[in-house]
Amino acid sequence: MAKLAILTGAARYDVACASSGVSRKNEGGIGNAKSFGICHSWSDDGRCISLLKVLVSNDCIYDCRYCVNRRSNNIPRASFTAREIADLTLQFYRRNYIEGLFLSAAVEVSPHHTMEKMVRILTLLRQEYEFHGYIHVKIIPGADPVLIQQAGLLADRMSVNIEQPSEQSLRLLAPQKSLPMLYTPMQQVRDQILIHKEERKRFRHAPRFAPAGQSTQMIVGASQDSDLTILHTTQALYRAFGLKRVYFSAYVPVNQDSHLPALATAPPLLREHRLYQSDWLVRYYHFQVEEIVDPVHPQLETEIDPKMAWALRHPEFFPLEINRAAYEELLRVPGIGLKSAWRILTQRRLAALSADQLKTLGVAYKRARHFITCKGVYAGSRPFDPLTIRRSILPPAPSAQQLTLF
Amino acid sequence: MDYLYDGSFDGLLTCIYYHYYQEAADGIYARESYQPSLLVESGLVCSNPDYAARVYKAIEEKISEAALARVYYAFLSSCPGKENIILNYLRLGFRMGSKIDFYHSHPQVHPLHKIACQVTREVHRFLGLLRFADQGKFLYASLAPDHDILPLIADHFAERLAGERWVIHDQKRNGAIVYDGQTSPEKKPYPQRRWYLIDLDTVPASFLPEEDGYQELWKLYFTEISINSRRNPRLQAQFIPHRYRQHLVEFQASRNGFRLAENAALPLIRRE
Known part of the structure; x- marks a missing residue:
């Protein structure tokens, strides 16, 4: 139980919650996926719970300044075994608590090691437990392309969190990461999705690769980036990688750091809301980012939408x-x-x-x-x-x- | 003349049939809740499956499939006076044909679209807000929805939990859906089977609360996933109204009050 508490608490800042975008039939086991997505509960902060969102482990070698699991934080560390996660997912699923699994992990030893562990969990769930529900898997940047390929064939949606909208703030806040390192797996996923879609046109039973597409997440308010930068990056990501969603996460101060807002700062919730509204304008309302923000108005107005x-x-x-x-x-x-x-x-x-x-x-x-x-x-x-x-x-x-x- | 029917969908469609082929109806009412008046005559209508089937087919062919679905959804709502809303809608529908689907703001169409939409929304909500408890031999879920949504959610769970044995119990209307997917447990893959709608008044005392700890784990997960500095109970109440909460595990008080701090002595990997 303590493990679940620790690893849930560590995963709560991941905002991706969608269980939509894919139809999956129950092929003789348990579970299916509906393209409209189903929310199963809403926590005290009003965010929906549709997936069991846990980390495999919160024991990280990286030291990103904004992250609650960074190496220099003195917090309890724990990790799940593959069977523990698979059992928990299945039992929650039978009781209709959740719509599927959201699997993420801290990097324990190396990206390969972690990614391999995640692939093992997915294989167990899909093959031994015959689970046909929704699975969202986080890609660990730097992992072997073969492992990413295997994960994509088992999961519904994949995501890499770019966290910061510009190279500059990423270098400042996550010194061990870089944008090219994050973009490589995203390119691979984009290409694989295209290839598998093409194949399915010819062979009806060709396997699907990440059928619900890929998404990413950006932290808002941890760095000095303006809404202009954030929205331009968002639009560029949609165009370059064909993403389904870009999530914004209002930064909740968890670490004391000279480069970050002070611990007592309230998360910029209204700004996050306005960014989501702009995102919807771009995706559904035929707006261009240039129309919403421009160098003269680099920030979105908070008073009106x-x-x-x-x-x-x-x-x-x-x-x-x-x-x-x-x-x-x-x-x-x-x-x-x-x-x-x-x-x-x-x-x-x-x-x-x-x-x-x-x-x-x-x-x-x-x-x-x-x-x-x-x-x-x-x-x-x-x-x-x-x-x-x-x-x-x-x-x-x-x-x-x-x-x-x- | 007021037509009184027995509360079934067939009965309602039979009334519609008589409205066209016998005397025009001033209103249609359920037999139990009808208050007789001095001015209007009333007549009991016996459900006739043949007549009902003819009206059913006529709606599908002369109006549209979407209209038929909307009429059925509206019938399942608990809105008072739904029968007359349906009658008015169909009277216009048989004149207009499939165009009626696009006449959203017409005074004879809008009320029906509105109540059908309420039912649709609640159906979608309960696909997520239903909680099964493992009773050992079967899964049991209870709920008290605003509308009679049981027949609309059954297919979803029959596909999803095809190999399980489960009961969904509507405590407000004393009905339940039973499904048994385990008749031959050795045979895999489990094929999807039929579900049955039955009357179920009281919950047998043998339905004890689940003992295997997953409920406690779920409650723990539920509290841990929320971010305290974003707390927003008003937003939460928009999604889960308080009236639904008595059937949700995560809103019941925890039995042993487990908190992480009290269990800090558990073996954990700690980094020096």
Whole structure:
């Protein structure tokens, strides 16, 4: 039990939680995977628990400054055996506690040694226990490509955490790591996924390689990097490696270090939230990073969301006629999401839409009304002025109060 | 005229049939909860599987498969007056055809889409929020969902736990799903079998809480995975409303109050 506590506590800063993106059938053992993903619980911090997230071991030879498991920290160390992890996963899975396993590890002896241990666990689970649930495996940078290849054939999703958005901050905070060292396995995974996909087009039963793709994670707030750097790196990663997700993790100070925020600093949760919003704009809303942040505005606004910020900077784009605008244009309107945009598109074929109907379609009308016209009628603030709109959207500032004399 | 039906899906579809081929219905109500009024006549409707099957097929062919699924989901919801919402929806649906799927904000369509969506959402939620306890011979899960979702979650677990023997018990509606995948344990791979919906009122006393320690391990995992400086109970309550928590292991008080600090004497690898 103590082991589980230690190795869970050590893994809690890994944010990847998705169990989606792959359909896997139960082929005579236990478990399957659904492409929509299932969350099984939510912990006290409101983050979802869908995978059993543990480290194989937290005994690390590296000394990354931001990490709770770094070598110079005096904390209890422990490691699981392959069978312990496999049993725990299976028993939790039978009881429907989890959707699968998230396996990560500290580097005990060498990357090869750790990666080999992880492959052994995956083999045990998939072959001896006939487990067909979801498995996310972390790649240890520097491990033998053969081992990564084996892991990819057993797991659903693979990931390498790049942790810092620039070479410079990585060198400062994780002196034993470098970006090329992290990029090599990512390239390998990208190529293998492509090759195996191509093969499956020809042979129906060809094995799948990391069918749920690969992802990565960046720490926000440990270094001085701006949102501009972070988002540019994110976009570059999506383009270069075809990643499914880039996760952001607000840095929770765990170590006393002159290069890091002080221990009492609160994690920048709002900034993390705004970064995720921007990430969604890029992945689903046809935005380019250059539109969200630019050298003049290198940081995202915390007061309003990035889409609203973009809309207020581009008054020339609005107002849009809801009954005529294209799908991509609708997506630009604050208050209209993917689902409501699609509903607008399909319903306006039957009859022109009025403002009342928009509310039942799921549009956040309070925000959207400043940017749209319905059948030519504009119901927003007049004249169209970014400053007035901004004031009407923000929660009212606390009013000044007369202090009592006593 | 008000039609009264027996609470089954077949009964409801039979009412729809009579609405078109006999007297038009003013409303459809469940027999148990109907309050007679002086102004409107009411008539009992016997479920007729043949008529029901014809309406079922008509919805599928003349409206759409999506509409049929929505009607069924809406039927399983616990929303009062769902029968009339379905009736109004179908009356419009048989006139409009498959276009009705896109008429989301129409006053006869929106209520149905809304309650069907509530049921869909709860079904998805309970795929994750269901907890089995190992009773030795079988797995047992209890739940008290807002809507009657048992028939909608059964297939998922029958595929996932194909080789297990399990019971999912809806304590609010006194129903249960039983599944037995272990009839011939030597034979692998386990084929997926049929599940059965039965009435189950009380939990037999022999259903003791699980003793093998995995519940305690799960509770421990649950507390350890959360980051204290990010604590956010409001966000958590959005995802797991308090009404669901009495059936979740991780929200029950731990029996022996295990904490890491109390067990610090356990043998650990320590680095000098």
